[in-house]
Amino acid sequence: MSRFAYTPLVPALIRDGWVDVPQAGFLGGANCTGYVVSCLIAIFFPRRCGIQSVMRMGLVFALLGVLMSSFNFGFSWLVAARFIAGLSAAPLVVLTPSVLASQLPEKLQKIGAGLAFSGAGLFTLFVSLTLPFVLTKDVQIGWFYEALLIAVASLAVWPLTSRASEQPLPAPPQSARFTGNQNKVLMGLGVAYACGAIGMQPPTLFMTDYLHRDLGVAIAEASQIFSFLGLGFAVGAGSSGLLVTQFGSRATLLTMFSSGIASLILVLITKQIVLMAVAAGLSGFFVLGMVSATSQRTMECVGPEQHPRVWGNLSLIFAFGLSVGSLGMSAFLKRGATYTNLFEIATVALGVGLVVTVVLSCKQLVSDSSSAKTIKGNR
Numbered sequence: 001m002s003r004f005a006y007t008p009l010v011p012a013l014i015r016d017g018w019v020d021v022p023q024a025g026f027l028g029g030a031n032c033t034g035y036v037v038s039c040l041i042a043i044f045f046p047r048r049c050g051i052q053s054v055m056r057m058g059l060v061f062a063l064l065g066v067l068m069s070s071f072n073f074g075f076s077w078l079v080a081a082r083f084i085a086g087l088s089a090a091p092l093v094v095l096t097p098s099v100l101a102s103q104l105p106e107k108l109q110k111i112g113a114g115l116a117f118s119g120a121g122l123f124t125l126f127v128s129l130t131l132p133f134v135l136t137k138d139v140q141i142g143w144f145y146e147a148l149l150i151a152v153a154s155l156a157v158w159p160l161t162s163r164a165s166e167q168p169l170p171a172p173p174q175s176a177r178f179t180g181n182q183n184k185v186l187m188g189l190g191v192a193y194a195c196g197a198i199g200m201q202p203p204t205l206f207m208t209d210y211l212h213r214d215l216g217v218a219i220a221e222a223s224q225i226f227s228f229l230g231l232g233f234a235v236g237a238g239s240s241g242l243l244v245t246q247f248g249s250r251a252t253l254l255t256m257f258s259s260g261i262a263s264l265i266l267v268l269i270t271k272q273i274v275l276m277a278v279a280a281g282l283s284g285f286f287v288l289g290m291v292s293a294t295s296q297r298t299m300e301c302v303g304p305e306q307h308p309r310v311w312g313n314l315s316l317i318f319a320f321g322l323s324v325g326s327l328g329m330s331a332f333l334k335r336g337a338t339y340t341n342l343f344e345i346a347t348v349a350l351g352v353g354l355v356v357t358v359v360l361s362c363k364q365l366v367s368d369s370s371s372a373k374t375i376k377g378n379r
Helices: 004-015 021-044 046-069 075-087 089-093 096-102 106-134 139-163 180-199 201-214 219-247 249-269 273-302 307-334 339-361 366-378
Strands: none
Touching (some): 004 021, 004 106, 004 201, 021 046, 021 075, 021 201, 021 307, 046 075, 046 089, 046 096, 046 139, 089 307, 096 106, 096 307, 106 139, 106 219, 106 273, 180 201, 180 249, 180 273, 180 307, 180 339, 201 273, 201 307, 219 249, 219 273, 249 273, 273 307, 273 366, 307 339
């Protein structure tokens, strides 16, 4: 809600005169910049006040950011609002998987890692399907509706965060020396993750306005097509653990990047609404499937003890990629680029990510041998 629920509102924001097309992109960039800062919060604050407090801080930032977004006090105000909403993301995205893993037996942890991200997809799906019914008159009603949903969700989740530690985390251990292949895998994961962050910007930030402005789709219908992105989120995140269990993290990563490229190619070669819905679904499958599979590949590479530190660093790289992608593409729009140009740039970025994944992220690790035995045993 702090990130993806903004996209279905973009056509209405432009329609009602809150922002123009480039400004809508810059608001997405402000949200991503907030995510950069939130990664630092997720890395350093648990050592001072515990994971529980940081996760609850994320819930508060989400509600505050969307409530502020509900009032049009000028572009600078909206930038601040979207920045604050972005602050909520990493405390939940980075910390939730480790909290969940600590509650599960080892045999369920890979599946649980995927389920930890699937809630974002289910919520985006629900919002995209229901939002058109409140967007008919004023975009402000849409913001209020989203703020209400966040308030309800936060009240439901607040007591559950008590399962997270409220004690400050100990200082991280001295960094272990990684082998050459471990370093290559981590380098590949970082570069590919940044490329994925850039490549996901057009479908997650500009898709609804592209459908409305360039293809002539009504705002309500464009929002409902965007719901396929939410469905893809849920399926990609929920199935990634099963795919890793059955086929390994390397094959799963390649599958995710391939689906992302296929989604962008579909947008570029067709204007058929049905295929646009398929493209949106494939994009969602790629985005959260890639996040989950990257987290799991990181776990296999460095082990559970080093995972929170390394995963936090990779999340920071991802956040920089989001910020560069959204702000850069918004600048291109201001200079006269079209949405089609942005989808072309995204295709190149994901192509680079796929190549890097093949060359570096798929390097053989010691853990891959044990994983392969487990996969064969399951079959």
